[in-house]
Amino acid sequence: MNILAISDIHGEENTKLFEYLKNNDIDLVLISGDITDFGPLEFVDTFINKIFDLDCDVIAVPGNCDPSGICNAIKDTEAICLHNNIIYYGDVVIFGYGGSNPTPFNTPGEIDDDKIYASIYELFAEYEFMANEDAKKIKILLTHAPPYNTSADLTSSGDHVGSQGVKKTIHEFQPDISICGHIHEAKSKDKVGITEIFNPGMLKNNGAVLIEINDDDLTYNADIISLE
Ligand SMILES: [Zn+2]
Numbered sequence: 001m002n003i004l005a006i007s008d009i010h011g012e013e014n015t016k017l018f019e020y021l022k023n024n025d026i027d028l029v030l031i032s033g034d035i036t037d038f039g040p041l042e043f044v045d046t047f048i049n050k051i052f053d054l055d056c057d058v059i060a061v062p063g064n065c066d067p068s069g070i071c072n073a074i075k076d077t078e079a080i081c082l083h084n085n086i087i088y089y090g091d092v093v094i095f096g097y098g099g100s101n102p103t104p105f106n107t108p109g110e111i112d113d114d115k116i117y118a119s120i121y122e123l124f125a126e127y128e129f130m131a132n133e134d135a136k137k138i139k140i141l142l143t144h145a146p147p148y149n150t151s152a153d154l155t156s157s158g159d160h161v162g163s164q165g166v167k168k169t170i171h172e173f174q175p176d177i178s179i180c181g182h183i184h185e186a187k188s189k190d191k192v193g194i195t196e197i198f199n200p201g202m203l204k205n206n207g208a209v210l211i212e213i214n215d216d217d218l219t220y221n222a223d224i225i226s227l228e
């Protein structure tokens with residue numbers, strides 16, 4: 001099974017994405033938020049349906065620059081809005097949380113960092129309570145906000161502005177993979193404990209994360225790729 005993760009579309013389609021999906025066998029596209037640039041929500045329908053037409057499933061979380069109503073707009077396309085929720089997809093379990101910790105720009109999808117922490121903690125705790133130890137799953141945390149003090153949250157001015165809540169839950173629950181976005185210039189791969197952290201950067205800059213899973217033994221390889 002192959003998963004491609006993208007982020008920060010901001011209302012700008014990238015034809016290289018569609019070409020890539022046409023030429024490669026991708027089962028699922030993950031979107032880490034900021035699908036629109038403060039709207040319009042009609043773009044969500046246009047963009048996601050183009051991905052569906054290439055025979056991929058879509059799971060998305062909202063970003064801080066998406067207006068309220070974004071989850072309904074995602075669901076109207078029959079994609080899954082995974083904000084504050086968990087989904088099983090084959091051998092993978094995905095924990096989703098959208099929005100971002102507060103920014104200086106007073107954007108629509110900002111959430112108190114303590115609330116981000118408490119909510120993601122709940123998702124992981126619920127999973128661990130229910131999980132069948134014998135049925136191993138690859139755990140993916142899909143957020144818009146990057147974990148604090150990693151290469152994924154480093155701005156061009158040299159400041160780390162990510163979410164301490166996201167970082168704490170990674171420390172405590174150690175998912176296999178953390179996919180985020182939000183800091184456009186921080187396209188990167190990093191590691192916290194055993195967790196591989198990826199920020200694919202803005203879609204218009206051709207970054208994506210490819211996760212190739214061997215369905216026989218559940219080994220996987222994840223890396224940043226260029227859609228060029
Ligand atoms: Zn963005």
Ligand SMILES: [Zn+2]
Pocket residue numbers: 034063064065100144181182183
């Ligand atoms: Zn953002």
